[in-house]
Amino acid sequence: MSLVADPGLVSESEDVQTRTRGYASYLGLKVLGAIGSLMFMLVVNFFLFRVLPGDPARTLGRGRLTTDAQKAAFNKAYGLNQPLPEQFWTFLKNTAHGDLGISIQYRVPVSHLIWERLWPTVLLVGTSTILATVIGVYLGIRGAWKRGGRFDKISTSLSLTLYSMPEWWLGLMLIAGLGVGFWFVPGIFPTGGLHSPDVNPSSLHGILDTTWHLVLPVTTLTLAYLADYSLIMRSSLLDELGEDYLLTARAKGLRDVQVRNRHAVRNAMLPTTTIIALNIGFVVSGAITVETVFSIPGLGLLSIDALQAPDFWVLQGFFLVASAGVILANLVANLIYGWLDPRVRT
């Protein structure tokens, strides 16, 4: 996604003003903005399920509810027979209390279910993000500093190809190549699951087993994210190369590495930092496909199962968590940016 977003876009989020403000009021403004976004998301979340064309009893029931009595019972169970403002108020009250309803499939509170399934996702996506950031930023810096060189050409075309690839298809290819094996090459890695069914995940053996199971999914997501970061890092470092301060640094007699690391990279890291922080917000959605392909019991797989059931409350809770994640990451990105670069506190 972020290939389209010009690095400048993220910082230019407020009207151009010459007056600079202190960090405290900048922080206050951004927190207010995040609360506004959160309210908007709650409204969207509520109306998505209730106001869109189509009768929920029909679409969600998938033709299983035939008699009027069944439909009435369905509407009553979901509180759909109450007037809309009242439904919205109940929804806000329950969400504020952390009550997201009861899952139809599992018969447990949705909040418990989401909390339980959050950890595999965090483990998978967290590891991949860290790896992708380190490798991607390194590739971007090295490519941009000697642009047009052999390293740059290879790493750019590799990044572009990875960027054009659906990450789950890459995962499937990795499973086929390294999990199942092809031709005369035997498979090495497990093809799916978080750990083997017969081990205790908290024992040492279990931890090693989980790590072994996570190699392929983490590689998949790392490669998918890495493309984004290396392309952005490369382009923001290229933006800095023509700047006068680099000439000054060279004139002072600094070595090439010092000019690069102490001056150019520091400035080029600004947009990259923002985009990394923003992407962390989209982790929940990013994991959906990879979790499906590798059958890892995280939030993504939960949502796909809920879709097939269909499990109304789980989908709603999942959407809430996913969007809250983005808003939080957005806020963090803005705060980091404002802290690193006083110019954007306008």
Next chain:
Amino acid sequence: MTTTNESTGTVPVSARRLTRQRRVAAWKRGWAQFRTHRSGMVGLGILVFFVLVALLAPILASSQGLDVTTANGPVLGAPSGHYLLGTDENGRSVLTLLIWGSRISLFVGLLATLISMVIGTLLGLVSGYFGGWIGRITFRLTEWFLVIPFLPLAIVLASVLGRSLFNIVLVIGVTSWPGTALLIRSQTLSIKERAYVERAEAIGAGRWHQIGKHVLPNVMPMVFANTTLTVAIAILSETTLSFLGLGDPTRTSWGSMLDSAFEIGSITTGSWWYIVPPGVCVVLVVLAFTLIGQALEEVLNPRLRARS
């Protein structure tokens, strides 16, 4: 009358015609620059190939090959002289599916991008050009839509609206415009401060005249470059949604082929001809759009051109 023209050596032209001549010249210049971009030209070549395949699908492969009931090939047969890319679980030729699938993938990608471009350009222009509360509200709206996570929303919408080709287009179009809107907004902000817009206002041009005649034509090139990048993302999104089973079940796209291939276990049974080609096609088309978009950006944005 003729003497002045002979002295300057030009034919008298109206203002309108002059504008058109200049536009044509600008397009020609742009094309000449684009042609020097090797990666952009490679992308264009790949794209032309796939567009031709999609347009000529009825000639290349009969649409009867898509019918499950008349398919008579082997079940998951390996590539052979008759079935160049093997057959699927219903005995249909994978090559036929691939050719017809290109239509759906390109169609969804282009239509969704069109929706996203119209919304994004309109909101970007309005929020950039108008200050005050209109600008502020449209800008907030853009920011709010920017944080809606795409896939979860798509899953929710598909479960509420039902599964059809149009819904997929709608979901992608409605979720992918905020990036464009922000880009157009920042361009509009800088263009509306320029002297010629000020001059137009001074001689009495209305707001919509200024937007239509001065701001929009200058923003258009950026919209154009952004469009190609958005198509790439829209095609990826379509593939992902179809893979998750949210696509139109009655139509074959590359994404739905990958979905069926995954469902029947192509990975473990080793029927690579069913799962590799659709993925490669997606990668090629998305790569083509990305390369063209990047080349266009460099042609149209002198700042980028200077640095490379």
